[in-house]
Amino acid sequence: MTGLRVDNVVVRYGGAHPVTAVDGVSLTVAPGETVALLGPSGCGKSSLLGAVVGIVDVDAGQVVWDDEDVTDVEVHRRGFGLVFQDGQLFPHRSVARNISFGLEMQRLPATDKRARVLELLELVGLDGLGDRPVTDLSGGQRQRVALARSLAPQPRLLALDEPLSALDADLRGRLAIEVRDILAAAGTAALVVTHDPAEAEVMATRVLRMRDGRLA
Amino acid sequence: MHPRRHRRHLVWWAVAALPLGFLGIFFVWPLLTVLARGLWDGGFDWAGTWAVVVDPRTADALVTTAGLATLGTLGSLALGIPAAYVLYRLRWRGQVTVRAIAAVPFVLPTIVVATAFTALLGRSGPLAFLGWDQTVWAIGLAMVFYNTSVVMRIVGGSWAGLDPRRADAARTLGANRRQAWWHVTVPALAPAVASAASVVFLFCATSFGVVLVMGGTRINTLETEIWLQVNQFLDIRAAAVLSILQLVFVAGILAASAWARRRRERVLGTRTVDGTRPATRSDVKVVVPVLVALGLLLAAPLWALLSRSLKVGDGYGFDHYVALFTDPPRSVLPVSVWQATLNSLTTAVIAASVATGLGLIVASLLARRGRKAAVLDAIVMLPLGVSAVIVGLGMLLTLNRTVLGVDLRGSWWLVPMAQAVVALPLVVRTLVPPARAIDPRMRAAAGALGASPGRVWTRVEWPLLRRPFGLALGFAFAISMGEFGATSFVARPDRPTLPTAIYRLLGRPGAENLGMAFAAAVLLAALTASVMMVSERMRTTVGGDL
Structure with a gap:
C-alpha cells in the first residue's frame, strides 16, 4: 500500500494559444493522508487534479496507484472519486439517488445500497433528507451530498476541487473541519485543491504550494 | 496524437458517421445531382444552361419571386411592427394569451393556409367580390398571415429590451416626441427590423405551397416553376437550372440576413433591460386598431375555411367530413382522404423518429464545443438553406433506382426520408441548447463515480434531454405532417399524403x-395544432432557441 504517486506529469492544452498548464509535477499521497494543493487561480492545480482523476489527458509522465500505472485507465475504471466546487449533483435524482449513483454503477444489491446510503447520510449529517429533490437544498447541504455521493462507492482516493469555495465564509470555516473529520472517519486518501491557505491548513495533513504549473 | 485522445476522436467520428451518412445519401448526393444536371448534358453544357436562364419564363419567375417576397415582407412589417409595440413593449392583462394566438399561423402547414385563403377569396368565398383570387394580392396577404408573428417576435423582443431612458435623455436635450422617436428609437430598432425583414423575405421567397395553390396557372415563382417544369413540361434540365438560380437567390438572402443579425447583436450589446411599460388609457387608440387588424387577418381565413367545410348546399352539415372516409372517383383521388391521413401519420411517425433519433446523436456530439463540432453543425444545418422543393427534386433524380441492392423506385420510403431531411435542422436547433446546458463537469462527476461513457449518456444525459426530445419529436411530427414542398415531388400518386391529397382535391x-x-384542411390543421400544443408542454426552461 503506497497510495498515489504522480510522476513528472505534464498537461498541455492545444488550440490557438497552446499553454502548458502542468509542467512536470511529482507528488505522493499516502493512504489515509489528505494533501492540499494550494495556489492562485490559473496555476494549474485543477488541471493536475483532473489528470489524477482521469478527466484531463496527460501529455507526459505517469499517475500510479500502489505501483499500478493508471495513466491510461479511463476515469470510470480508475476508482478515484471527485467533488466539484458546485457539487454537480444530478438534478433529476433525489438526494438518496444521487448518493447511490456510484453504487448502481457497481451493481450493488438493493439492500446493501440502501444501507450504504443511510450510513452516508448520517456521516454527512443529512439524516432523513434522502427523499428531497437536490434542487431544494442549500449550498452547504449540496456540498455534503456531493461529498457523500463521492464517498459512497469507497474510492481509493478522493479528489476535491475547491469543495467549499462556493459557500459563504462562515459556513466554509465550519464545513472545512467537518470535511476533515469525515475524510478521517472514512479513512480515504484525499487530494484537495484550494486557493485558501486557512482552508488548506484545516483540511490537510500536508500542504503543497503550486505556481505556474510547478510545485513551489 | 495522444492515444486516448486519438481513440475518442475515432469514436466521435464513428458516431457522427450515422447522421453524416444519412445526409450524404438523402441530401448531399441529391443536391449535387441537381447541380450537375443543371450544368452538364453529356458534357459541360453552358449554352443549354444559359438558354434556360434567359428564357422569358425564367425572368418572369424571378421577378414574381422577388416581387411577391417584397410585398409579403412589407405587409408583414406594416402589421408586425405596430403589433410588436402593442404585444411586447406595452404590458396589459391577457397579453400572453394574445401572443400565443398570434403565433398560431406560424405552426399551420402551408397547404392549410393556402386552402384557407382560397376559401376566403376564391369563387363563392365570402370575399370573392374583391376579385383577388389568383392574384399577387391574395398570395401577399397569405404571406402576411404567415409572417406577421415572425416580425412581431423578433422586433418585439428587441423593443421590450430597449432602455426607455434613452428616449428620455433625448427629450431632456430638447427633442420633441417625434424627434426622439426618429433619432433614438428608430435607429435602435432598425437592426431588429432589418433582421426580421430578411428572415421574412426568405420565408416568402421560398413559400412553395401557398404560391402553387393560390397562384393558379398565371403566377409562377422560381419554386413553382421548378415544379411545373418537372410535372407538366417534363423538362428536368430546366428544373435543375432553375434550382441553381434558386440556390443562388437564397444564398444572397442568407448572406444579407447574417449581416443584419451581426449588426443587431452589435447595437444591442449584451445588456438587456426591462423596457416594457403598462398600457394606459391613451394607448387605446393604438392597441385597439392593431388588435382588430390582427384579429381580422387571423380569424377571417380560418373562419372561412371552417364554415365552408361545413357548408352543404344552402345549409350546414358534416357531409364533407363524412366524404373523407369514402373512396372518391379514381380521377379525383386513388384513395380516400382518410387513407391519405393514415399515410401521413405513418410517414410522419417514421420521419419524426428518424429526424429526432439523428438529431439526438448530433446534439450529443455537439454538446462539447470545438472545431469538429462546428463542422458537423454546419453540415447538419445545410438543408435549412436549401428549399424543400430542391430536396424533393434531387431525391426524385437520384433515388428513383436501386441503391445498395435496395430497389427504391417509387418507394414510399423516400417520403419520410425527405421529410426527415427537412425537419432535421429544426430538431437539432431544439436539442443542442439543452444538451449544451449540461455541464461537462456533471459528466465528469458521473464518470468518476464509475459510469462508462455509455452509462453517463443513459443515466445522466438522456434523463435531462428527455423533455426537449419530446418537444423536438412533436415539432418534427408536425413539420412532417404538413410538409408539402419535398413531398409533392417524391410522393407516389397512388399513395398521397394528406397535404398532397388536399392539393389534388x-x-x-x-x-x-x-x-x-376544406374539410381535409381543417383535419390537417387540427392534427398539427394539437401535436404542437402537446409538445409545447415539453418545453423546459433550457428550451430551444427557435
Missing part, C-alpha cells in the same frame, strides 16, 4: 371536391 372541379378539400 383543390385542383379538381366540383363543389364536392372543394368541400372535401
Whole structure:
C-alpha cells in the first residue's frame, strides 16, 4: 500500500494559444493522508487534479496507484472519486439517488445500497433528507451530498476541487473541519485543491504550494 | 496524437458517421445531382444552361419571386411592427394569451393556409367580390398571415429590451416626441427590423405551397416553376437550372440576413433591460386598431375555411367530413382522404423518429464545443438553406433506382426520408441548447463515480434531454405532417399524403371536391395544432432557441 504517486506529469492544452498548464509535477499521497494543493487561480492545480482523476489527458509522465500505472485507465475504471466546487449533483435524482449513483454503477444489491446510503447520510449529517429533490437544498447541504455521493462507492482516493469555495465564509470555516473529520472517519486518501491557505491548513495533513504549473 | 485522445476522436467520428451518412445519401448526393444536371448534358453544357436562364419564363419567375417576397415582407412589417409595440413593449392583462394566438399561423402547414385563403377569396368565398383570387394580392396577404408573428417576435423582443431612458435623455436635450422617436428609437430598432425583414423575405421567397395553390396557372415563382417544369413540361434540365438560380437567390438572402443579425447583436450589446411599460388609457387608440387588424387577418381565413367545410348546399352539415372516409372517383383521388391521413401519420411517425433519433446523436456530439463540432453543425444545418422543393427534386433524380441492392423506385420510403431531411435542422436547433446546458463537469462527476461513457449518456444525459426530445419529436411530427414542398415531388400518386391529397382535391372541379378539400384542411390543421400544443408542454426552461 503506497497510495498515489504522480510522476513528472505534464498537461498541455492545444488550440490557438497552446499553454502548458502542468509542467512536470511529482507528488505522493499516502493512504489515509489528505494533501492540499494550494495556489492562485490559473496555476494549474485543477488541471493536475483532473489528470489524477482521469478527466484531463496527460501529455507526459505517469499517475500510479500502489505501483499500478493508471495513466491510461479511463476515469470510470480508475476508482478515484471527485467533488466539484458546485457539487454537480444530478438534478433529476433525489438526494438518496444521487448518493447511490456510484453504487448502481457497481451493481450493488438493493439492500446493501440502501444501507450504504443511510450510513452516508448520517456521516454527512443529512439524516432523513434522502427523499428531497437536490434542487431544494442549500449550498452547504449540496456540498455534503456531493461529498457523500463521492464517498459512497469507497474510492481509493478522493479528489476535491475547491469543495467549499462556493459557500459563504462562515459556513466554509465550519464545513472545512467537518470535511476533515469525515475524510478521517472514512479513512480515504484525499487530494484537495484550494486557493485558501486557512482552508488548506484545516483540511490537510500536508500542504503543497503550486505556481505556474510547478510545485513551489 | 495522444492515444486516448486519438481513440475518442475515432469514436466521435464513428458516431457522427450515422447522421453524416444519412445526409450524404438523402441530401448531399441529391443536391449535387441537381447541380450537375443543371450544368452538364453529356458534357459541360453552358449554352443549354444559359438558354434556360434567359428564357422569358425564367425572368418572369424571378421577378414574381422577388416581387411577391417584397410585398409579403412589407405587409408583414406594416402589421408586425405596430403589433410588436402593442404585444411586447406595452404590458396589459391577457397579453400572453394574445401572443400565443398570434403565433398560431406560424405552426399551420402551408397547404392549410393556402386552402384557407382560397376559401376566403376564391369563387363563392365570402370575399370573392374583391376579385383577388389568383392574384399577387391574395398570395401577399397569405404571406402576411404567415409572417406577421415572425416580425412581431423578433422586433418585439428587441423593443421590450430597449432602455426607455434613452428616449428620455433625448427629450431632456430638447427633442420633441417625434424627434426622439426618429433619432433614438428608430435607429435602435432598425437592426431588429432589418433582421426580421430578411428572415421574412426568405420565408416568402421560398413559400412553395401557398404560391402553387393560390397562384393558379398565371403566377409562377422560381419554386413553382421548378415544379411545373418537372410535372407538366417534363423538362428536368430546366428544373435543375432553375434550382441553381434558386440556390443562388437564397444564398444572397442568407448572406444579407447574417449581416443584419451581426449588426443587431452589435447595437444591442449584451445588456438587456426591462423596457416594457403598462398600457394606459391613451394607448387605446393604438392597441385597439392593431388588435382588430390582427384579429381580422387571423380569424377571417380560418373562419372561412371552417364554415365552408361545413357548408352543404344552402345549409350546414358534416357531409364533407363524412366524404373523407369514402373512396372518391379514381380521377379525383386513388384513395380516400382518410387513407391519405393514415399515410401521413405513418410517414410522419417514421420521419419524426428518424429526424429526432439523428438529431439526438448530433446534439450529443455537439454538446462539447470545438472545431469538429462546428463542422458537423454546419453540415447538419445545410438543408435549412436549401428549399424543400430542391430536396424533393434531387431525391426524385437520384433515388428513383436501386441503391445498395435496395430497389427504391417509387418507394414510399423516400417520403419520410425527405421529410426527415427537412425537419432535421429544426430538431437539432431544439436539442443542442439543452444538451449544451449540461455541464461537462456533471459528466465528469458521473464518470468518476464509475459510469462508462455509455452509462453517463443513459443515466445522466438522456434523463435531462428527455423533455426537449419530446418537444423536438412533436415539432418534427408536425413539420412532417404538413410538409408539402419535398413531398409533392417524391410522393407516389397512388399513395398521397394528406397535404398532397388536399392539393389534388383543390385542383379538381366540383363543389364536392372543394368541400372535401376544406374539410381535409381543417383535419390537417387540427392534427398539427394539437401535436404542437402537446409538445409545447415539453418545453423546459433550457428550451430551444427557435
